Amino acid sequence: MVGTMDRPPAVSVCPTIAILKKRADFLRAARAKRSGTTGFHLQARERAAGEADGIRVGFTCSKKVGNAVARNRAKRRLRAVARTVLPPHGRDGWDYVLIGRADVTATLPFPQLVADLERALAKVHQ
RNA sequence: GCGGAUGGCUGGAUGGCCGCGGCAGCAAUGUCGAGGAAAGUCCGGACUCCACAAAGCACGGUGCCGGGUAACGCCCGGCGGGGGUAACCCUAGGGAUAGCGCCACAGAGAUGAAAACUACCUGUGUCCGCACAGGAAAAGGUGAAACGGUGGGGUAAGAGCCCACCGCGGACGUGGCAACACGGACGGCACGGCAAGCCCCACCGGGAGCAAUGCCAAAUAGGGACCGCGUGUCACCUUCGGGUGGCGGGGAUGCUUGACCCCCAGCAGGUCCGGGUUGGCAGCUAGAGGUGCGUUGGUAACAGCGCAUCCAGAUGAAUGGUCAUCUCAGGCGGCUUUGCCGCCUAGACAGAAUCCGGCUUACAGGCUAUCCGCGCAA
Numbered sequence A: 001m002v003g004t005m006d007r008p009p010a011v012s013v014c015p016t017i018a019i020l021k022k023r024a025d026f027l028r029a030a031r032a033k034r035s036g037t038t039g040f041h042l043q044a045r046e047r048a049a050g051e052a053d054g055i056r057v058g059f060t061c062s063k064k065v066g067n068a069v070a071r072n073r074a075k076r077r078l079r080a081v082a083r084t085v086l087p088p089h090g091r092d093g094w095d096y097v098l099i100g101r102a103d104v105t106a107t108l109p110f111p112q113l114v115a116d117l118e119r120a121l122a123k124v125h126q
Numbered sequence B: 001g002c003g004g005a006u007g008g009c010u011g012g013a014u015g016g017c018c019g020c021g022g023c024a025g026c027a028a029u030g031u032c033g034a035g036g037a038a039a040g041u042c043c044g045g046a047c048u049c050c051a052c053a054a055a056g057c058a059c060g061g062u063g064c065c066g067g068g069u070a071a072c073g074c075c076c077g078g079c080g081g082g083g084g085u086a087a088c089c090c091u092a093g094g095g096a097u098a099g100c101g102c103c104a105c106a107g108a109g110a111u112g113a114a115a116a117c118u119a120c121c122u123g124u125g126u127c128c129g130c131a132c133a134g135g136a137a138a139a140g141g142u143g144a145a146a147c148g149g150u151g152g153g154g155u156a157a158g159a160g161c162c163c164a165c166c167g168c169g170g171a172c173g174u175g176g177c178a179a180c181a182c183g184g185a186c187g188g189c190a191c192g193g194c195a196a197g198c199c200c201c202a203c204c205g206g207g208a209g210c211a212a213u214g215c216c217a218a219a220u221a222g223g224g225a226c227c228g229c230g231u232g233u234c235a236c237c238u239u240c241g242g243g244u245g246g247c248g249g250g251g252a253u254g255c256u257u258g259a260c261c262c263c264c265a266g267c268a269g270g271u272c273c274g275g276g277u278u279g280g281c282a283g284c285u286a287g288a289g290g291u292g293c294g295u296u297g298g299u300a301a302c303a304g305c306g307c308a309u310c311c312a313g314a315u316g317a318a319u320g321g322u323c324a325u326c327u328c329a330g331g332c333g334g335c336u337u338u339g340c341c342g343c344c345u346a347g348a349c350a351g352a353a354u355c356c357g358g359c360u361u362a363c364a365g366g367c368u369a370u371c372c373g374c375g376c377a378a
Helices: A023-030 A068-089 A110-124
Strands: A017-019 A033-036 A040-046 A055-060 A094-100
Touching: A017 A068, A023 A040, A023 A055, A023 A094, A033 A110, A040 A110, A055 A068, A068 A094, A068 A110
Parallel strands: A017 A055, A055 A094
Antiparallel strands: A033 A040, A040 A094
């Protein structure tokens, strides 16, 4: 099992991770870089100076994902993936938005989701 | 044992590692954290704001009877009707002499009855084929329904014309709180169905909803346009400023009438446009509370009392992610074959959003109680 448990200790590299709550932030992120994977979509944006500190992340699961149970489950898995991957791989000063997809976000093996996010981050950071 | 009927319960378990929200705490930490339907948003309430004398009309809902409840369209018990061998199930089930409307097709005729054709009887005529007049409403044919049915008497032929039984209506009596049930003098039989077509009757109902509502902060404007009312009148008092009363006008959130009340030079009210915020706090979770046990009343729903116990409050929205083991169901394989082991797959419906009581709908699998029919055994 690769991505599961042996993460580096979240000390030096790890800035605080905040949750996006404002609709405006989501809209701004949607106009920036994006990258699709099998399990989800990633949107990422480097904030202007002085906007906020740390890494910020938001999650979106529309009605297309399914009923309330399916949406919640997809969102929770995305949250778990973000918590695993972002501390080592995310960049300070960026906003990330993870968008769930119908069926696959809830059913794909967890290690694959982790690998997907790592790859997608590398892509948008270019 | 097989088949069936009606309820009730459950809705995977345990443990690592990593997390989230509320509360308490300086902190460490502690503690609590989705459902039987949280769902659909279909009823009923609590709560909040607005409106509110009252009456009438309109509109909407409910609709056998009795009870339960904060209330209900819910629940319990009973009655009528229908289905089933039975357990049991289904049932919008007030009024058709208040009125209107409808009853297709077929049929002569579809609702106060009227009776055409074939057929029946009598009379007259007759070219012996039948025609005309009258009687009758039994038989035939249509239809879901044709104004009682069967048998007998009776008659020219017939007919409730008469009689018996059945059906129908039914004064009255008995039982029941009632719906209703049972009996039934009498009536020769008239009085069809549809009210889930309008309607009538009885009862109930003000409107909008937690994005209700209240407070705070910030920011911008410190606005523009339009509408509506309008400088009443009389009497009395007066310190001459004004005050009181009557008349008149205006004001009622479905409409009309309208008691009381309020207003009638205030610089206020209403509508629209433009601009800003789309933040925080309260409401916000303990209430007609749930559950269990006991007890009292009641057939029951339920109510009273006692004890114990439990009680999420998020707001881009917490209550989880992942791994393992076990459990349960199915499949495959193996073996030491009433069983055991291994591997694989599957574990439903579904996520609180102010809170309660219901209803409806969805649901893998499992457990359980009572009852009925058949078969076998005794």
